Structure formats: structure tokens, C-alpha cells
Amino acid sequence: MSDEHPKRRAPGALxxxxxxxxxxLALLDLLVLDMYMDGNLARAEEARVQHLLGAxxxxxxxxxxxxFDAAVTRVRRHAESMDDATAFAAKLAVRFTTREQQQHVxxxxxxxxxxxxxxSPEERRFLSAINAAFKL
Numbered sequence: 001m002s003d004e005h006p007k008r009r010a011p012g013a014l015x016x017x018x019x020x021x022x023x024x025l026a027l028l029d030l031l032v033l034d035m036y037m038d039g040n041l042a043r044a045e046e047a048r049v050q051h052l053l054g055a056x057x058x059x060x061x062x063x064x065x066x067x068f069d070a071a072v073t074r075v076r077r078h079a080e081s082m083d084d085a086t087a088f089a090a091k092l093a094v095r096f097t098t099r100e101q102q103q104h105v106x107x108x109x110x111x112x113x114x115x116x117x118x119x120s121p122e123e124r125r126f127l128s129a130i131n132a133a134f135k136l
Contacts, residue, residue, distance in 0.1 A: 015104040015108075016055055019101065024056050026096070027108065028052075028068075029074055029088075030109060031108060031112055033075045033088065033089060034113055034123065035049070036085070037120065037126045038120035039120075045112055045116065082125060089126065089129055089130055094133075096134070105130070105134070106130055106131065109127060
């Protein structure tokens, strides 16, 4: 019997069921902000966000790209400094009102941060700020 932890699966549509439209957009903004934290916008990260957009109901490439680009526009200016990024993240975090939603958001973010095989110090700090905002 192995003592390895089972591989975590990426959160998906089932977890999104309890989110309203405003919360889904806040989640998208947090994910895009998370992508900017290490300064390396990996294809795997973008693919994961595109998959999540599909789970949110954006079925066509055009719709997913439009939503992704809108999130980049909203988030980009906040990604210039860690202090601004964490302040913006805290503002978005208050939109998630249940412990279950907060845990799902944290799981989405930590999954995304680890996709490229490592979590940078900036990503760790960002995840820590989310953790503190949610009081997890």
C-alpha cells in the first residue's frame, strides 16, 4: 500500500454550481491574477482557465476568449505590485460568502499555481493572502 497522496483533480463545473454570476467573474479575475503572480503565463494555466470558462457556460472559443480578455483587462493593472494584487484579491474574496465557496476558490487557485510544476514565492504569498482573506 502506497503512502502517496491521491492526485488532486482540477475543480470543475460541480463546484461552480453554488456560485452566482458575480462570483464566477470574481473567480475568473482571481485566477487571471494568480496567473500573473509568477510572471510566467504558462499555456497549461491558460488552458485550465479556458476549461473553467467552458464549465461556466461559455461554450464557444469566441465567448471564452472574450471573457478571458475582459478579465485580463480588469486585472492587469493590479498585477504590477504584490500589495496591489493582494488588496484587489481581498476585495474580490469578500464576494464568496460560504466556507464551501471559499474552499473551492482556494482549491482552484492552488491548483492553477501548481500547474507548471512549482509554486513561486510570489504565488505562495498570493495564496497566503487569499487564505487569510477567507480565514481558512
